[in-house]
Amino acid sequence: xxxxLRKYTQSLKTIRTIEQLRQGVQGMSTIYFDESIILLDVxxxxxxxxxxxxxxxxxxxxxxxxxxxxxxxxxxxxxxxGLPTTGVSVAIPHTDVEHVNQKxxxxxxxxxTVEFGVMGDPDETTPVKIVFMLAMDQAHDQLxxxxxxxxxxxxxxxxxxxxxxKSKTNIKNLLAEKLDFALEGGx
Amino acid sequence: MMSKxxxxxxxxxxxxxxxxxxNGAIEEMAKxxxxxxxxxxxxxxxxxxxxxxxxxxxxxxxxxxxxPFPVINARSFLTGIGVEDTKKQxxxxxxx
Numbered sequence: 216x217x218x219x220l221r222k223y224t225q226s227l228k229t230i231r232t233i234e235q236l237r238q239g240v241q242g243m244s245t246i247y248f249d250e251s252i253i254l255l256d257v258x259x260x261x262x263x264x265x266x267x268x269x270x271x272x273x274x275x276x277x278x279x280x281x282x283x284x285x286x287x288x289x290x291x292x293x294x295x296x297g298l299p300t301t302g303v304s305v306a307i308p309h310t311d312v313e314h315v316n317q318k319x320x321x322x323x324x325x326x327x328t329v330e331f332g333v334m335g336d337p338d339e340t341t342p343v344k345i346v347f348m349l350a351m352d353q354a355h356d357q358l359x360x361x362x363x364x365x366x367x368x369x370x371x372x373x374x375x376x377x378x379x380x381k382s383k384t385n386i387k388n389l390l391a392e393k394l395d396f397a398l399e400g401g402x
Numbered sequence: 403m404m405s406k407x408x409x410x411x412x413x414x415x416x417x418x419x420x421x422x423x424x425n426g427a428i429e430e431m432a433k434x435x436x437x438x439x440x441x442x443x444x445x446x447x448x449x450x451x452x453x454x455x456x457x458x459x460x461x462x463x464x465x466x467x468x469x470p471f472p473v474i475n476a477r478s479f480l481t482g483i484g485v486e487d488t489k490k491q492x493x494x495x496x497x498x
Contacts, residue, residue, distance in 0.1 A: 294415030
């Protein structure tokens with residue numbers, strides 16, 4: 216009886232260790248990333264359109280709550296996230312953690328560029344070609360992931376590749392490698 | 403002489419994404435320069451609560467509001483464009 220109990224506790228411990236290891240790869244929670252949250256040739260006239268399409272897709276998949284869409288549009292209006300880079304301009308719309316069910320980064324390549332306000336320069340806009348919508352579920356645990364994402368922004372060749380690549384799988388693979396996350400939810 | 407740790411606020415709109423990156427960059431910079439800092443990562447809306455204690459605000463969400471401490475735009479930490487200038491600016495403020 217006691218032996219069984221000890222075995223049981225032992226296996227529980229093992230399970231917990233595996234879980235911790237898995238989480239350790241990417242902070243406190245796993246990231247959802249597959250082709251279904253990569254959108255290509257997105258036709259949009261305004262940044263609100265873009266955020267609607269991307270946010271709506273995430274909500275439909277249950278990765279974010281419906282409230283995420285309005286929240287991310289309001290946040291973008293108040294604090295713009297457009298970033299001019301040495302390659303194509305990007306934007307990183309995001310909002311508070313309470314609107315998020317599962318951490319994910321959705322990517323949209325726009326058919327034609329859409330003007331986004333420049334982060335930190337409310338009076339300026341930049342023609343954005345690629346939008347990385349960050350749905351973060353923890354406030355401070357994704358430093359490494361975000362740092363790697365910013366590295367992509369400093370890599371003009373990678374951005375130009377993403378802007379022109381027609382295969383979602385190729386985009387997924389490139390980002391998975393550059394951002395170094397174990398793929399979750401791809402099955 | 404530095405009598406007390408300087409309090410540096412790192413703020414973005416949500417206190418999630420960009421401030422996390424900027425916070426990491428400043429931590430690294432402080433280590434390289436042997437500076438001991440009191441880094442506080444917040445949302446820009448929370449800055450008001452620190453007007454009495456903060457020495458510097460580094461932010462990606464520049465506001466037109468006036469503060470009793472200097473404000474430095476941190477966008478270059480994200481794009482890499484002009485990052486050395488921004489670091490120099492921050493260091494100058496911290497060494498005052």
